[in-house]
Amino acid sequence: MxxxxxxxxxxxxxxxxxxxxxxxxxxxxxxxxxxxxxxxxxxxxxxxxxxxxxxxxxxxxxxxxxxxxxxxxxxxxxxxxxxxxxxxxxxxxxxxxxxxxxxxxxxxxxxxxxxxxxxxxxxxxxxxxxxxxxxxxxxxxxxxxxxxxxxxxxxxxxxxxxxxxxxxxxxxxxxxxxxxxxxxxxxxxxxxxxxxxxxxxxxxxxxxxxxxxxxxxxxxxxxxxxxxxxxxxxxxxxxSCTCSRERTLNALSSISVDEIEDILREQGSVTMDCEFCNQRYVFQKEDLAALLERGEDPTLH
Structure with a gap:
């Protein structure tokens, strides 16, 4: 019209x-x-x-x-x-x-x-x-x-x-x-x-x-x-923000395995906030298993 x-x-x-x-x-x-x-x-x-x-x-x-x-x-x-x-x-x-x-x-x-x-x-x-x-x-x-x-x-x-x-x-x-x-x-x-x-x-x-x-x-x-x-x-x-748990998890792949392991040792989980909408995503060790497997030793000490 x-x-x-x-x-x-x-x-x-x-x-x-x-x-x-x-x-x-x-x-x-x-x-x-x-x-x-x-x-x-x-x-x-x-x-x-x-x-x-x-x-x-x-x-x-x-x-x-x-x-x-x-x-x-x-x-x-x-x-x-x-x-x-x-x-x-x-x-x-x-x-x-x-x-x-x-x-x-x-x-x-x-x-x-x-x-x-x-x-x-x-x-x-x-x-x-x-x-x-x-x-x-x-x-x-x-x-x-x-x-x-x-x-x-x-x-x-x-x-x-x-x-x-x-x-x-x-x-x-x-x-x-x-x-x-x-x-x-x-x-x-x-x-x-x-x-x-x-x-x-x-x-x-x-x-x-x-x-x-x-x-x-x-x-x-x-x-x-x-x-x-x-x-x-x-x-x-x-x-509307296009962030999601899956996208945020994919973004973590740019972080080294050693750094992820350090964060898990210190904090028990990895937390990421979306810059656009402040949505918070929390990942436990089991959520990050696939990323940790990239390292030579995926086991946390």
Whole structure:
């Protein structure tokens, strides 16, 4: 079902929803994303400073928008490593719009400025399809924002024109994506560039409160009321961690047998906590029999 993007100000906000839209007279598509409860769920297990909460909100919104560009089942991981106050921030979203995120080493972060939090950083986008090969692209963090860095990533990759607008206040997060489509409605190259520049100029007028507070229908009408837009049915976004006892046990295989044996001698069991959701997994000696058999002497002394 399609919607006409001409609604009133009383249209309810699209909390934890993604909305796809198309321009009727231009080969341009778009996507909006609004997160509130999802962001709260991600932050619930961690004591992040306000600036880190804002950063995670933008990464989550961006991961949702990016995942909508995928045409196959899989997971998209958006990750930044830096020399700043946040050594690593990561958000991932799969094709079902299930998300999770983490900021590692950010316990002492006090800044609210993007460049201070992620100074001298690199941005990596990893696409991990259920079927097929994994792909990763890496670019420097530029322009003092995640949106500018994503714009640069797509410009460097020489894909179709793509632009991002991202906002977060630490309690809510939202994003707007525009992407040029292959020529169908308009084939003249100059006209396509003019249309793209026109739509991007209008989108660039979006205010923080419009992204965060307005429903997709109302926001799109404010931005593009002279350009016919079709708005598709919403898709729900939810938080869910992909950790499991089996995956955690597999992760222990990277630890040496001697180290596992030392932990068992000292503590009686091996305990691992998921960084994303704080779920705790406890493994007794019998649970680790297969791992211990890798050693020359699997018997604990």
């Amino acid at each position: 399609l919607y006409n993007a001409r609604m009133t100000d009383i249209t309810p906000i699209d909390n934890d929803l993604s909305r796809r839209f198309l321009f009727e007279q231009a080969d341009i598509r778009g996507e909006t994303a609004h997160l509130e409860q999802v962001l709260s769920d991600v932050l619930e297990s961690h004591q992040y400073a306000p600036g880190v909460q804002v950063l995670l909100g933008e990464f989550l919104a961006a991961s949702v928008l990016l995942s909508t560009t995928l045409k196959f089942e899989g997971t998209l991981v958006l990750q930044a490593r830096s020399e700043g106050q946040v050594p690593l921030v990561m958000a991932e979203c799969n094709s079902e719009l299930t998300v999770r995120a983490i900021a590692r080493g950010a316990q002492e972060a006090t800044a609210s400025d993007f460049d201070q939090l992620l100074s001298e950083g690199q941005l990596a986008i990893t696409i991990d399809p259920v079927k097929g090969q994994r792909y990763q692209g890496i670019v420097p963090l530029v322009g003092g924002s995640l949106a500018s860095s994503l714009d640069a990533y797509f410009e460097q990759s020489e894909q179709l024109h793509t632009r991002f607008w991202l906002r977060s206040d630490g309690q809510r997060a939202a994003g707007l994506l525009l992407q040029q489509l292959p020529a169908q409605l308009v084939t003249d190259a100059c006209e396509r560039e003019e249309q793209w520049a026109h739509i991007c100029t209008l989108a660039a007028t979006v205010q923080d409160e419009e992204l965060l507070e307005l429903a997709a229908e109302r926001m799109l009408y404010r931005l593009f009321h002279e350009d016919p837009v079709r708005l598709f049915q919403p898709r729900g976004i939810r938080f």
